[in-house]
Amino acid sequence: MGEKITISPVTRIEGHAKITIHLDNDGNVEESFFHVEQFRGFEKFSEGRMFYEMPQITPRTCGICPVSHHLASVKACDKVAGTEPTPTATLLRRLMHKGQLIQSHGMHFFELAGPDLILGFDADPAIRNVAGVVQANPELAVKAVKLRAFGQEIIRRLGGRRVHPVFAVPGGVNKPLSEEDRDWILSQVDDHIATTQVGIDFLKGWVEEHQTMVDDFAVFPSMYMGLVQPDGALELYGGQLRLVDQDGEQVEQFDPCNYLDYIGEHVNEYSYLKSPFYKKMGYPAGVYRVGPLGRLNAASHINTPLAQEEMAVWKSLNGGRPVEGTLYFHYARLIETLYSLERTKELLDDPAIMETDVANPGGQITGEGIGCIEAPRGTLFHHYWTDDNGVIEKVNMIVATGHNAWAMNHSINMVAKKYVDGNNLEEGMLNRVEAAIRAHDPCLSCSTHAVGQMPIDIQLVDADGQVRDRLRTD
Amino acid sequence: MGKIKVASQWLEACAGCHMSFLDIDERIVELLQHVELTSTPITDLKHPPEDGVDVGILTGAIGNEDEVAEAKEMRERCKILIAMGDCAVFGGICTMRNFFSREEVLRRGYVETESTVEGDVPEHEDLAPLTSCVKGVGEVVPVDIYLPGCPPTADAIWYVLSELLEGRMPKVEGDALRYGLDGG
Numbered sequence: 001m002g003e004k005i006t007i008s009p010v011t012r013i014e015g016h017a018k019i020t021i022h023l024d025n026d027g028n029v030e031e032s033f034f035h036v037e038q039f040r041g042f043e044k045f046s047e048g049r050m051f052y053e054m055p056q057i058t059p060r061t062c063g064i065c066p067v068s069h070h071l072a073s074v075k076a077c078d079k080v081a082g083t084e085p086t087p088t089a090t091l092l093r094r095l096m097h098k099g100q101l102i103q104s105h106g107m108h109f110f111e112l113a114g115p116d117l118i119l120g121f122d123a124d125p126a127i128r129n130v131a132g133v134v135q136a137n138p139e140l141a142v143k144a145v146k147l148r149a150f151g152q153e154i155i156r157r158l159g160g161r162r163v164h165p166v167f168a169v170p171g172g173v174n175k176p177l178s179e180e181d182r183d184w185i186l187s188q189v190d191d192h193i194a195t196t197q198v199g200i201d202f203l204k205g206w207v208e209e210h211q212t213m214v215d216d217f218a219v220f221p222s223m224y225m226g227l228v229q230p231d232g233a234l235e236l237y238g239g240q241l242r243l244v245d246q247d248g249e250q251v252e253q254f255d256p257c258n259y260l261d262y263i264g265e266h267v268n269e270y271s272y273l274k275s276p277f278y279k280k281m282g283y284p285a286g287v288y289r290v291g292p293l294g295r296l297n298a299a300s301h302i303n304t305p306l307a308q309e310e311m312a313v314w315k316s317l318n319g320g321r322p323v324e325g326t327l328y329f330h331y332a333r334l335i336e337t338l339y340s341l342e343r344t345k346e347l348l349d350d351p352a353i354m355e356t357d358v359a360n361p362g363g364q365i366t367g368e369g370i371g372c373i374e375a376p377r378g379t380l381f382h383h384y385w386t387d388d389n390g391v392i393e394k395v396n397m398i399v400a401t402g403h404n405a406w407a408m409n410h411s412i413n414m415v416a417k418k419y420v421d422g423n424n425l426e427e428g429m430l431n432r433v434e435a436a437i438r439a440h441d442p443c444l445s446c447s448t449h450a451v452g453q454m455p456i457d458i459q460l461v462d463a464d465g466q467v468r469d470r471l472r473t474d
Numbered sequence: 475m476g477k478i479k480v481a482s483q484w485l486e487a488c489a490g491c492h493m494s495f496l497d498i499d500e501r502i503v504e505l506l507q508h509v510e511l512t513s514t515p516i517t518d519l520k521h522p523p524e525d526g527v528d529v530g531i532l533t534g535a536i537g538n539e540d541e542v543a544e545a546k547e548m549r550e551r552c553k554i555l556i557a558m559g560d561c562a563v564f565g566g567i568c569t570m571r572n573f574f575s576r577e578e579v580l581r582r583g584y585v586e587t588e589s590t591v592e593g594d595v596p597e598h599e600d601l602a603p604l605t606s607c608v609k610g611v612g613e614v615v616p617v618d619i620y621l622p623g624c625p626p627t628a629d630a631i632w633y634v635l636s637e638l639l640e641g642r643m644p645k646v647e648g649d650a651l652r653y654g655l656d657g658g
Contacts, residue, residue: 006600008520011515011516011517011518011519011520012515012516012517012518014489014515015489016484016540033600035598035600035601037538037540037601037602038486038537038538039537039538039579039583039604040486040568040571041571041579041580041582041583043582043583043587044571044574044578044579044582045570045571045573045574045579046570057567059488060488060490060566060567060624061488062488062489062490063487063488063489063490063491063492063493063494063625064488064489064490066488066490107496111496112516115518125519126518126519128517128518129511129514129516129517129518130502130516130517131506131511131517134503134506138503141503142500142503145499145500145502145503146499146500148496149497149499149500152497162493162494162497162628163490163493163494163497163625164490164624164625259589260588260589264589264590264591265587265589265590265591266591266593267584267590267592267593267594267595267596269594269596269597269598270596270598270600270601271601272583272596274590274593276589279591283591383588394588396587396588396589398589431518443489
């Protein structure tokens with residue numbers, strides 16, 4: 001083995017991570033590793049707390065998708081409390097979750113990945129960021145900021161706060177929706193549908209312009225997983241989990257409460273991020289992808305009209321087979337944003353959402369509960385065991401980003417081999433490697449809920465440990 | 475007058491404080507007229523510039539050796555250091571780990587969890603070891619401004635930054651200390 005390039009921290013992703021690229025003696029890329037560096041220990045330190053505290057404790061795994069944790073947690077708590085939410089409460093939880101998808105996806109496309117797409121992978125790193133986007137295209141930037149803000153406002157109007165809201169409780173939610181809030185949200189939706197469509201048009205143009213690269217940038221087969229409705233349509237809150245193979249054929253469809261029969265987690269010694277896999281096939285044969293790309297490949301269609309128009313395009317990209325290219329994550333993310341906006345409208349047009357019966361009383365403590373939801377980054381599981389009084393005895397969490405751990409590592413390997421020339425290092429090469437991670441929109445605080453961090457200093461170190469070349473972007 | 479240089483970093487954190495910063499919404503356009511963002515998690519510079527920045531912001535607690543080094547680097551390279559959010563100020567929810575040993579916490583995460591198959595605690599030269607306990611930033615380096623909240627509201631963050639832009643030391647009190655249901 002020759003040299004090692006370290007990219008630390010990886011930026012414009014959530015959390016702390018580094019990438020190491022190992023070179024052979026001729027300066028060619030041999031292998032690359034994605035190291036997630038943070039671990040906090042939620043699965044241990046929640047022991048001894050009352051179960052109903054979990055919907056407030058666990059959102060602190062991630063400030064970008066706190067609502068996903070809040071809701072997965074409360075779904076587990078419904079079961080621990082031996083109750084279920086009222087129909088209105090379910091509608092309101094779904095509405096808040098749409099707010100989560102809109103803000104997280106909106107921010108990722110325009111503010112995190114956007115600088116690469118709008119300014120270019122080789123743009124000066126000093127301006128390749130949200131400030132650069134504001135300068136290059138202020139009109140688009142302001143629209144994007146407003147799209148994210150809209151998602152955050154839905155969350156705040158329901159849960160009182162934009163980050164770490166206080167809303168769902170076992171059996172329901174803590175307050176009904178006001179007419180004023182319903183009318184305000186409805187009055188804004190169409191503008192944001194328009195912004196998302198501007199984003200989709202921009203992305204399609206970008207893909208067309210960079211088709212050769214898109215077709216060659218970490219494109220690989222895998223299995224895919226996501227929640228689906230009974231008719232096989234895209235689902236984000238309830239439903240069953242569907243796992244499809246690399247040809248798009250269904251391998252399994254199961255109730256998420258039985259996840260332990262289907263999903264195992266493999267530990268890599270080089271990362272705090274575990275790699276889930278399909279148990280019946282083992283690791284690494286049973287790896288799959290989740291998140292926007294995984295979900296659109298697992299679902300057969302989308303039950304809202306505008307998003308379904310795009311879904312039809314999606315399904316045609318690879319002749320009816322699953323879409324394999326990592327950069328298509330961005331397209332999938334925008335399609336899901338469109339879906340979430342359309343669903344926001346549908347939910348608010350349903351008179352049942354205005355009912356005031358928003359919580360059922362608790363029953364007998366059952367001692368165990370499992371909650372599953374599609375977080376922006378993929379399938380999220382919370383599993384709690386309690387004593388007869390509801391004191392937490394054990395916690396298991398499988399977090400969205402983890403399911404993509406293998407895929408992220410595989411992607412950087414492919415991109416590094418394609419673009420990185422160890423004898424002639426350029427920053428843009430390494431930014432492409434980072435972009436392969438970024439496309440997955442990982443959330444590393446989440447994924448290492450167990451402890452966590454993800455930031456880049458690139459060094460080319462020769463076999464004697466001498467720094468031969470260094471890219472440190474400060 | 476040149477722009478004020480700002481650097482930020484998240485340590486052992488959930489990113490919620492940076493999200494609350496982005497919750498200043500359109501005001502970011504105005505902010506960028508007065509402020510140059512150097513290294514932050516949402517920009518591509520990896521470390522604060524060696525010739526320093528005016529304001530450094532740290533969010534998150536300190537729970538591993540890399541985070542200790544990052545906090546020290548930020549302190550050395552900034553004139554005014556802000557500890558932002560409950561984790562940076564007090565250690566926050568991360569300090570719940572201090573009720574257990576490192577080994578217990580890691581064993582639960584990587585060996586005992588029900589879905590883990592034949593797991594072992596990760597150990598690697600490229601993974602920073604955990605510190606024995608989790609601390610707030612002020613326990614590791616001197617802090618100039620404490621801004622608590624989980625997260626602090628966008629308005630509180632805006633207040634602190636605008637006071638600094640006016641050349642005043644912000645007084646974090648009253649509504650800026652109000653944890654709970656926020657106004658925006």
